[in-house]
Amino acid sequence: ATAATGFKGGGYNGGFGNTPLAKRPFDSEDVNSYELGIKSDLANHRVRLNATAFLSDYQDFQSASFVGLQFLVNNAEKVRVQGLEADLTARLSEGFTLDLSGTYAEATYERYTQGSCYTGRTPDDPVTGACDLSGQTLPFAPKLTATAGLQWEHLFNAGTLFSRLDGSWVGEQNVTSELDPNHGKQDAYGVANFRLGWSRDSWEIFGWVRNLTDETYITQTAQSN
DSSP states (O other): EEEEEEEEOOOOOOTTTOOOOSSSEOOOOOEEEEEEEEEEEEEETTEEEEEEEEEEEEEEEEEEEEETTTTEEEEEEEEEEHHHHHEEEEEEESSSEEEEEEEEEEEEEESSSBOOOOOTTSSSSSTTBBOTTTTTTTTTTTEEEEEEEEEEEEEEEEEEEEEEEEEEEEEEEEOOOOOTTOOOEEOOEEEEEEEEEEEEEEEEEEEEESTOOOOOSSOOOOOOO
């Protein structure tokens, strides 16, 4: 079990021309975090299983929105991130090792009254031109993620021959900082990778392929106005 607290210092946004100074600074960020978990060795140390429940409460979370050609940082009054994660490593046989991991996380703007507005949305605050994003899931924060990998190794006189097939799965998420429901949705997707190589002493030679299935996905979309 762990309880921790921390902070990240504030700062200033630059390069916004005649923007009033009062809109350019952003405050420091504070967080209180809690974890409760277990680490275990099973099956005569051939299996290692770890699991953790976590919760983090942020005050004045520093949120970055892409505005025009640069990022604008301001503070979300309160953000909560909570969830579960687990990972497993199993020695299946003399040459094969299996790795699995998964995370379920809910990241929510508990209160964020000065968020950026997506194109076409009427601001909730007519003075600052900001939108209230309270209650919404943070951008770039899928609820479900998972990874899996299978590795093979064979030792012989000339060195070690090895190969690895692994993949990751990422759940649905919004990839715009202003949470645009029309152009920001990225559906769940999976990516697979492969590596084949040889090693001896401090030498290693390998070939690799990333994104075996040539999956197309978006990591971030930004509005231009």
